[in-house]
Amino acid sequence: MNAAARNDPPRRKRMLVVDDEPRVLDVIREHFADRYDIDTAISASRGVELFQQQRPDVVFLDINMPGVDGLKLLTFLRKVDPAVPVIIVTANTQASIAAQVLEAGAFGYIPKPFNLVYMEHLAAAAAGVP
Numbered sequence: 001m002n003a004a005a006r007n008d009p010p011r012r013k014r015m016l017v018v019d020d021e022p023r024v025l026d027v028i029r030e031h032f033a034d035r036y037d038i039d040t041a042i043s044a045s046r047g048v049e050l051f052q053q054q055r056p057d058v059v060f061l062d063i064n065m066p067g068v069d070g071l072k073l074l075t076f077l078r079k080v081d082p083a084v085p086v087i088i089v090t091a092n093t094q095a096s097i098a099a100q101v102l103e104a105g106a107f108g109y110i111p112k113p114f115n116l117v118y119m120e121h122l123a124a125a126a127a128g129v130p
Helices: 022-032 044-054 070-080 095-103 116-127
Strands: 013-018 036-041 058-062 086-090 108-111
Touching: 013 022, 013 044, 013 116, 022 036, 022 116, 036 044, 044 058, 044 070, 058 070, 058 116, 070 086, 070 095, 086 095, 086 116, 095 108, 108 116
Parallel strands: 013 036, 013 058, 058 086, 086 108
Antiparallel strands: none
């Protein structure tokens, strides 16, 4: 018997947010907590661990982080599971960065400071949320 036949609620979508700024993680977690199960990582290495353990439905990824930058992490995540949409969030306003991340397989690109309503729409489109 499938979930719809049992009247089970649909599975909540899982979101992973990788950013080296704790305040950014807090704002996104608070904003999306009622719609998504959210995992956050303050480093690329922790982001990889959570990605491999949880296989999120959508990832928000900062491009400028210490150590492994977001572009390298994006490339790695695309190799691990190309079906998971990754949305880049960055304070870098250079048009060349947007082009690079989209070429590397990002689902989308959001400049900081970000608009939470735009993030909602992009996350829903990426994760297949009606």
